[in-house]
Amino acid sequence: MALGPQHVLSFSPDGKLFAFINDQGILRIWDTETNELKQEYTPNLQLSGPCTALTWVIVASSSCELTEGRKSKKARKSHTGLTKDSEANYLALGTSNGHISLYSYALGKIERTLKGEGHSGKITCLTQDDKGNLYSCGEDCQILVWSLSDEKQLSSWSVGTEKPYSIVYTKKSNNIIVGGRQIKVYSVASQELVQTFTGHTSDINLMSSLVLDDSVEYILSTSRMDRIICLWNVGKKGRNKSAACTLLMEDVAHCLTSHVDNESNLRVASVTRSGVIHMYLIAADNVKAEKPIKPKLTIKLASDSTTVIAPIPVVSVSLQHNYRPQELIFGYGSSSFLVFERLTPNFEEKLQVLIRTDPKSLYLTQGKASKKDAKLGVAQKTVTPIVNEADVNYKSSVTVSRKKLKAFEMPMESRLQNLNINAIPGGGAPQAQSKVQLLVQALHSKDNVLLRSVLHTHDIKTIQLTLLKLPVHYVGPLVNELTQFMQQKRMNVEYAVDWLKILVQTHSSQLMALGSEDLLNKFGPCIGIIEHRVNCLKELSKVAGRLDLLINQIKRNTNEDNLYTANALVYEDNDSSDSEVEDAGEKSSPDDEWDEDPEDIVENMDQDGEDNDDSENETDSDAENEEEMET
Known part of the structure; x- marks a missing residue:
């Protein structure tokens, strides 16, 4: 039987x-009468691989005696103390590597x-068939026959190109029925295809055989993917036979069983x-195949809580058992907490x-009651001794000589630190124990001010020591508070990320023990907030890049305007300046040469005017002579 794509049960x-x-690949075996977890086995995944299929097999007593002789005396002693029924019970485990191992319920380990x-x-x-042979099918489209007594593989044959996901043995006709996309019936003796049934739209994962009217x-x-159960008649040879009857369900089936009363x-x-x-x-x-048949009876389970009435899921059901076959055995709860009942x-x-009690809360209440009983038992077993003072011999204390005592002197550094007047009391790093007490008090009283005073720190060492000493039952409330911190300002988000990162590293084992469903419910809001903030990171980076380009361009423009406003370098040569001044002094005339009388200046101006008039008259006479020549 299979429950879901990754669960295997029987x-x-x-x-x-x-x-x-x-x-996780952990094998757990429950006792359906006492609801006790009898055995828990974790296989070596590196050698054998995770288990993908299992079935209960009955091994003959002779083989049990042979294997019993190979064991040590200690193992043989514990093995013979069990009942014969438990000695014959074995689990055939099929792994992802394609090998089959036999798990002994009597020894509690893989025997061979x-x-x-x-x-x-x-x-x-x-x-398994009634002759002691085991049949297996795999994703390689092969059927293998194994001998449990000889512990070896006998034969194999191919079933086509479709991967088989279920296999059933029919005792009366000695056939092997394989379920893939189609149902194929093979004869064990000749290994030939006898019949083919077609009617399902997806891979067949559950099958059960029965005999009517002998x-x-x-x-x-x-x-x-189908919400129907098909009933097929295994008889004469033929292909593509239709279903003899169809049963309707409200959802996809995870477990299937049948019985003839x-x-x-x-x-x-x-x-x-x-x-x-x-x-x-x-x-x-x-x-008859006229119309589908609806269920005659539908059984649902609900919790007996006074506040919220929640449904309790049923995990498995069985009708194929020898112990009180008229009753229905079913188990409800979760993969970690199961309760079985006969109805x-x-x-x-x-x-x-x-109306039933939730198995998880039932296990928790039973655990608390057992702890209280254990404490009461220990208290009742404690006996106060009766002492007779007359028989007591009091010994004197041992005196130590002064020579053995070593003088203890405080170093100078410690003395100077004690003499430091400017030291601020409480200015050092806070102790981890005080942080733990404050954090527990804040979580218990839900005081936001006190909680912020504890969480507002980036000291990694303080956070590690605080979370290391934090009790386990306060991890859940702390995750809820950190989730609220993630929804606030950026400063609170930075503090929450530091605490959340170290919390996951420190209490990883306790968080994994919660289970996938509880862990997802606990960290779901926090993961959603982180993903939302990460999605905004791309747009924020684009905006930051564009702002950087604009700022750099503005700075570049302002630098170009002020490029030639001031001299970058000024150089003065004292020798060249002095020589130029001296040359200018030699070439220049004395002061008396430049001084003239005003009357001389006027006479010179009159002479210049007369010269100009003479030149103008000459030009006019020249122009008249040229005109006469032309005529």
Whole structure:
């Protein structure tokens, strides 16, 4: 059986044990009668790879004795102390590497690995026949036959190009039915294709076999994307046979089981993705393909909380068990907290709602009660001794000689620091213990002023020491407060990022223990705020780049205007200036030469005027002579 794309689960044949492998590859085995987690096994992922398929197998007692002889005395002693039923229970685990290992429930570990070439891809499904052989199918489109007694691979054959995801063995006809996009029936003896059924729109992940009237064999199948269950009649040879009957569901199925009761009625139970159980009751004479059949009974679970009534999802269901087969075994809760219950279905009611306590809160209350009982037990076992003072011999204290005592002198540096008058009290780095007490008080009282005084620091060492000593149950409230800090100003965002980064590094193990759902709910708002701020970073960088270009251009223009306003360099040569002055003095005339009388100046001006008049008369006479010549 498979729950979702990554979960693998199965009930034991007697219905007393339930095996489940979660996303982390951890195998957990519960006792369905006591609701106790019996075993937990983490495989070596580097050697064997994560587990992708499992099924319960029954190994003969002879093989158990052979393997028992190989063990040490300590292991043999613990092994013989168990019951015969537990000794025969084994889990066949198929890994992503294509190999199969046998997990012993009695020893609580991988006892052996089957020898052979194995699959070239991961194993998708396993099943066992009544002869002690194991059949496996994988993504390499191959079916392999394994011998559990000889611990080796026997044979293999191909099933075409479609990847098989489920496999079922039919005892009456000795056939292997493989589910991919189609349902193909192969004969185990000849390894030939006998029948083909077509009707699903996606890959078939769940199948179950049954026999009606001790003569007719049927196959139940459902796919990953269909909300129907098809009933197929396995009989004569043929291809593309249609379904004998169709069952309707409200959602996609994650678990499927079937059983034929004493009145030869077919009982089918399925668990949908929403955690609801659908049950169908079909008479042997009413198997017709005229119209789809609706569920006879729908079972839902709800919590008994006084504040909020929330649905409790059902994880698995089983009808194929030897222990009280008329009852329905189902487990509800989550992958970490499971509770199993047996119920006799009442088909007179169409809808049945069961009020139950949430398994997670139930486990927490039981844990607190056990701790209180343990403390009371320890207190009751404590006995105060009765002392008779007459029998007590008091010894004197040991005296130490003065020679052994060493004089302690304070260094000069410490003395000078104590004499420092200007030292500010409390000016040093705050102690981590005081920060922890303040942080716990702020989270408990929800005092914003006190909380800001604690969180407003960039000292990495102080933050590390504070978070290292912070109690685990205050991690959740601190994450909520840091999320509110992320929604405020930039200064608060910087403080929140420093604290959040070191918080994830320090309490990573506690955060991983919450589970994927709780962890996503806790950090979802904070991650959304970070992504929103990161999306704005691109536009902000563009704006900052353009502003830098404008500022640089403005600075460049202002520098060009003031480029020639002042002399960059002034150089004076004293020798050249003196020589030029001397030359000018020699060439210049004395002062008396430049002084003249005003009467001389007037006479000179009159002479110049007469000369000019004579020149003008001469030019006029020349012009008259030229005119006479021309005539």
